[in-house]
Amino acid sequence: GQNIDQPTEMTATEGAIVQINCTYQTSGFNGLFWYQQHAGEAPTFLSYNVLDGLEEKGRFSSFLSRSKGYSYLLLKELQMKDSASYLCAVSPLPPFGGYNKLIFGAGTRLAVHP
Amino acid sequence: DSGVTQTPKHLITATGQRVTLRCSPRSGDLSVYWYQQSLDQGLQFLIQYYNGEERAKGNILERFSAQQFPDLHSELNLSSLELGDSALYFCASSASSGNPQYEQYFGPGTRLTVT
Numbered sequence: 001g002q003n004i005d006q007p008t009e010m011t012a013t014e015g016a017i018v019q020i021n022c023t024y025q026t027s028g029f030n031g032l033f034w035y036q037q038h039a040g041e042a043p044t045f046l047s048y049n050v051l052d053g054l055e056e057k058g059r060f061s062s063f064l065s066r067s068k069g070y071s072y073l074l075l076k077e078l079q080m081k082d083s084a085s086y087l088c089a090v091s092p093l094p095p096f097g098g099y100n101k102l103i104f105g106a107g108t109r110l111a112v113h114p
Numbered sequence: 115d116s117g118v119t120q121t122p123k124h125l126i127t128a129t130g131q132r133v134t135l136r137c138s139p140r141s142g143d144l145s146v147y148w149y150q151q152s153l154d155q156g157l158q159f160l161i162q163y164y165n166g167e168e169r170a171k172g173n174i175l176e177r178f179s180a181q182q183f184p185d186l187h188s189e190l191n192l193s194s195l196e197l198g199d200s201a202l203y204f205c206a207s208s209a210s211s212g213n214p215q216y217e218q219y220f221g222p223g224t225r226l227t228v229t
Contacts, residue, residue, distance in 0.1 A: 033217065040202075041222070041223075042116060042118075042204060042220035042221060042222050042223055043157065043204070043220045044116070044220070045217040045218070045219070048217060087156075087157060089157075101147070101159050101162055101170040101172065102147075102159060102218065103159065104156055104157040104158075104159075105156070106156040107156060107157075
């Protein structure tokens with residue numbers, strides 16, 4: 001099976017950097033995804049890691065270490081609009097997955113303050 | 115706007131009733147996924163269809179069923195509704211079924227309230 005853990009809530013200051021961690025226990029997965037979700041809205045794709053290392057996309061970066069069962073999402077130059085939930089998800093291998101089924105963590109609610 | 119559409123936006127119904135949620139994927143996407151998001155459970159995968167065929171099943175109750183039609187739109191049918199079925203139901207689509215690098219695009223969701 002799969003188990004994904006993220007902190008429930010985090011707070012940060014506008015302009016700062018924040019790192020949201022995700023640890024997982026899974027028998028194997030294709031890749032690890034990060035999604036952003038504003039309250040009451042649809043999740044939107046942020047990043048995807050399949051190999052170990054850092055993927056950078058503008059102000060957002062995501063890191064994966066398969067050997068450590070660990071990923072993080074790094075948000076730089078925080079803006080008020082970054083206040084949202086951040087969801088870590090894995091695409092598990094068969095027999096638990098396959099065909100891009102995503103298993104999501106409970107999400108981390110980030111509050112950005114002025 | 116992700117390009118995925120869902121109707122209706124809101125649905126209020128009574129326990130024991132049956133409802134149908136509808137999803138149209140992004141143009142060209144063959145895969146459709148259904149997810150349920152409730153306050154205490156987070157985002158839970160229900161079921162996936164690819165080009166009309168069921169491909170993967172998650173924690174979907176027997177009271178729930180889905181299908182994907184030849185025009186690729188999908189419907190999620192929820193029957194014998196219970197209070198605990200109140201949730202946001204999201205549909206997502208992606209270009210491929212087997213390649214995980216194709217991210218899923220989520221629709222705006224249908225908020226179901228069972229009273």
